[in-house]
Amino acid sequence: MRPTWATVDLDAITHNVRALRSVVAPSQLCAVVKANGYGHGAVPVARAAIAGGATWLAVAFAGEGIELRDAGIDAPVLVLSEPRPEEMAEARAADLCVTVYTADGIDAAARAAKVVGAPWPVHLKIDTGMHRVGVAPRHAVAAANRIASVPSLQLGGVCTHCAVADVPDDPFTAQQLDCFDQVLAALRENGHQPAIVHAANSAGAIAHPHARRDLVRCGIAIYGIAPSSALEGSVALRPALRLRSEIVHLQTLDAGERVSYGRRWQAERVARVATIPIGYADGVRRSYGLDGGVVLVRGKRCPVIGVVTMDQLLVDVSDVDPQLGDEVMLIGAQGNSVITANDVAATLGTIGYEVACALGARVPRRYVGGAS
Numbered sequence: 001m002r003p004t005w006a007t008v009d010l011d012a013i014t015h016n017v018r019a020l021r022s023v024v025a026p027s028q029l030c031a032v033v034k035a036n037g038y039g040h041g042a043v044p045v046a047r048a049a050i051a052g053g054a055t056w057l058a059v060a061f062a063g064e065g066i067e068l069r070d071a072g073i074d075a076p077v078l079v080l081s082e083p084r085p086e087e088m089a090e091a092r093a094a095d096l097c098v099t100v101y102t103a104d105g106i107d108a109a110a111r112a113a114k115v116v117g118a119p120w121p122v123h124l125k126i127d128t129g130m131h132r133v134g135v136a137p138r139h140a141v142a143a144a145n146r147i148a149s150v151p152s153l154q155l156g157g158v159c160t161h162c163a164v165a166d167v168p169d170d171p172f173t174a175q176q177l178d179c180f181d182q183v184l185a186a187l188r189e190n191g192h193q194p195a196i197v198h199a200a201n202s203a204g205a206i207a208h209p210h211a212r213r214d215l216v217r218c219g220i221a222i223y224g225i226a227p228s229s230a231l232e233g234s235v236a237l238r239p240a241l242r243l244r245s246e247i248v249h250l251q252t253l254d255a256g257e258r259v260s261y262g263r264r265w266q267a268e269r270v271a272r273v274a275t276i277p278i279g280y281a282d283g284v285r286r287s288y289g290l291d292g293g294v295v296l297v298r299g300k301r302c303p304v305i306g307v308v309t310m311d312q313l314l315v316d317v318s319d320v321d322p323q324l325g326d327e328v329m330l331i332g333a334q335g336n337s338v339i340t341a342n343d344v345a346a347t348l349g350t351i352g353y354e355v356a357c358a359l360g361a362r363v364p365r366r367y368v369g370g371a372s
């Protein structure tokens with residue numbers, strides 16, 4: 001009903017997974033679909049990624065993995081952080097592969113696994129310098145021993161996460177990978193043979209061949225958004241998300257008149273002003289106009305003016321010849337112009353990840369391409 005929607009091109013997701021796989025081969029690709037597939041919709045993205053050859057899926061929390069299972073997706077699913085002890089039984093019942101890094105987490109996983117027959121493969125995460133989650137390198141062998149000592153568990157994988165992979169010449173990534181290699185050597189010396197080793201996010205997969213290992217965990221790149229401006233264009237990715245609305249009201253303001261809450265923008269000349277039915281409740285930052293944000297109308301960049309309100313925003317369309325019902329593109333291409341998620345992010349002083357994830361639940365997603 002509302003003339004505001006996001007279009008998600010599932011063929012673009014499939015294409016991006018294929019393109020990334022050809023870069024990282026023979027490593028496998030794990031498609032990261034946490035946070036509702038970075039705002040794109042976890043279940044349709046997961047299916048499109050599998051169609052492109054992803055052999056694993058990853059989520060942040062066990063509940064997100066259970067949603068994939070409830071939708072009938074049976075691919076291996078990795079939970080990227082350690083579930084709390086009380087979540088382990090459900091994670092096991094849903095056949096999720098959990099990341100562990102604490103003694104309590106390993107013990108809880110062991111108890112949950114006992115209920116079912118075969119050993120539960122878990123992935124041990126090593127903190128090589130991100131200092132978010134993971135076991136300290138000096139305690140890695142003890143943690144692996146703890147996993148191996150219980151018959152209900154199995155060390156299915158060992159992994160780490162890089163803090164600055166998106167800055168290609170930062171030497172810290174090589175330091176982290178050196179640390180990881182030392183831990184892997186110590187694990188082998190102590191008789192541990194993890195089936196799957198992984199370290200790379202999208203930026204690691206694209207920019208750091210030594211990070212690729214058995215599997216790469218790609219999120220942002222499968223959506224066609226470059227992990228950072230330094231990596232823009234290094235793989236031919238297609239943006240999957242477009243965000244559009246349309247003009248629902250037009251007015252002509254005299255020079256000197258002001259718009260929106262706080263009257264923060266003033267017309268310097270007679271101005272044509274369009275009202276667009278999308279606002280901060282939909283994920284458009286309230287300050288977008290004040291920060292220099294633009295939208296596309298009739299293929300031209302037009303400034304958002306005044307503060308964005310909850311449900312509507314205002315655009316100075318004086319430089320185009322607008323009509324009611326004209327399409328307004330907030331993210332995506334129109335004519336020869338394009339606004340990417342990273343363009344919006346640069347305007348706001350953030351990253352494309354946050355722009356995609358901010359897309360509100362109120363915005364309908366329309367899927368194109370894919371098996372449907």
Ligand SMILES: *Cc1c(COP(=O)(O)O)cnc(C)c1O
Nearest residue numbers: 032080161201202217218219220
């Ligand atoms: C979110 C996440 C990823 C995916 O990162 P991208 O930069 O989006 O590719 C990979 N690994 C871990 C541990 C994550 O939390």
